[in-house]
Amino acid sequence: MKNILLATDLTANSDRAMERAFKLAWEHDAKLHVLHVISDYKEKSLSISLKKQTQDLIKKHMYEYKRSNPLVTVSVNTVLGKDAFDEILRHAEKIKANLIVMGMHGKTKFRDLFKGTTIERVIRKGRKPVLVVKNKPLSHYKNITVGVDYAPDSRTTFRTALALAPEGHVNALHVYRSPDYIDDLAYVYMTLKEKGDTDEAQQNKMETFLKTEAKHFKRKGMDISKICSGSALEGLPYNAILKEAKRAKSDLIVTGAHGESVLSLSKLGSTAHEILSDPPCDVLITRHSSD
Numbered sequence: 519m520k521n522i523l524l525a526t527d528l529t530a531n532s533d534r535a536m537e538r539a540f541k542l543a544w545e546h547d548a549k550l551h552v553l554h555v556i557s558d559y560k561e562k563s564l565s566i567s568l569k570k571q572t573q574d575l576i577k578k579h580m581y582e583y584k585r586s587n588p589l590v591t592v593s594v595n596t597v598l599g600k601d602a603f604d605e606i607l608r609h610a611e612k613i614k615a616n617l618i619v620m621g622m623h624g625k626t627k628f629r630d631l632f633k634g635t636t637i638e639r640v641i642r643k644g645r646k647p648v649l650v651v652k653n654k655p656l657s658h659y660k661n662i663t664v665g666v667d668y669a670p671d672s673r674t675t676f677r678t679a680l681a682l683a684p685e686g687h688v689n690a691l692h693v694y695r696s697p698d699y700i701d702d703l704a705y706v707y708m709t710l711k712e713k714g715d716t717d718e719a720q721q722n723k724m725e726t727f728l729k730t731e732a733k734h735f736k737r738k739g740m741d742i743s744k745i746c747s748g749s750a751l752e753g754l755p756y757n758a759i760l761k762e763a764k765r766a767k768s769d770l771i772v773t774g775a776h777g778e779s780v781l782s783l784s785k786l787g788s789t790a791h792e793i794l795s796d797p798p799c800d801v802l803i804t805r806h807s808s809d
Contacts, residue, residue: 519546519681523615525553525606525640528572533579535621535651538800540583540590542619542649542682545658549591552576553609555602569596603639610646617682618648622797637794641775641803647678650794650801653769659683659800663763665755665773665789666690668727672774675804676731679772680742682802689766690728690748693758694720720750756792763798772802 524539526532536552543550554576556568573596580592599605610618620637641648664679666672679688694716728748735742751758763771773790790803 519548519616521551521613521615522546522548522617522619523551523553523606523610523613523646524619525555525602525609525636526576526621527602527636528554528575529621532621534654535619536579537583538649538651538655539619540580540587540592541655541658542617543590543592544587548616549593551609551613551615552580552592552594553606554596555599555605556596557598557600569598572596601639602636603643606636606640607644607646610644615646618644618646620648620650622650622652638791641790641794641805645805647682647802647804649682650797650803652797652800659686659770661766661768662686662688662770662772663759663766663768664688664690665759665771666692666727668692668723673731673734675772675774677734678804679770679802680735680746682772683770684745686745686770688742688746689762689768690724690746691759691762692720692724692727692748692750693755694750694752695754717750717752720752724748724750755789759789759793760798768799770800770802771797772804774804 519542522539522543524536526536539550539552542548554572556572573594576594576596580594584590584592595609597605597609606618609615618640620640622637637648637650659682662679662683664676666676676688676690725748728746731746732742749762751762753761759771759773762768771793773793775790793801794803
């Protein structure tokens, strides 16, 4: 990871994303690019004045962080624009960002409040991994829950999680629904043996997934056996991921923008959308090459 883009709106709690971005830049020896988009007013003198004031304010914040670690290289940019998400994506491409960091603020408990936000548009229209920071960072990420579905792009999600948090414990989670789980009545009549066979088959798939990933990282000189685990749970993806994240006390959830059966929300998978609407912790969304 060479370039991290922090897109900040300087609202309440934006310092959490700023602090996390700075920590990540330090951990990965990456350059931190800070961007703030200012509305382009008709009165140009007002826009230019706000641009300078904002840039000075951000630099002041960055100075405080750099006092603790002066080795992190930081660049600050304020730009004028009509649509913040457009400017963020344009800047991300310009600096070849490996990661976009944004802060979550306000009440996002309901779907309709999340739809149309700058974060949602950056994820949906962009091609870069986006880290949405909710909580104040106390240390590096320690417990990471990663949603996987065994598709090739799911491996990208898993590997992105490991790259972001090499010192944390990564738990791959596959959520499935039984072939006979068509409705509640069918599920009731499903025999215990049939359910046991399904559960065992899904767990075997997870073990195969982890073995394949272990071989991949071994070729790169990295042993992931002690920092990775995997499990398969039956149920609805959103509920199962949140349940597992709570059990593992996860400080980061990682998922792809697409799921196995996503037919809506225009390139932002329903599971990812649900999680981002009311996340229990920080969330990393990866983009899939086929999007």
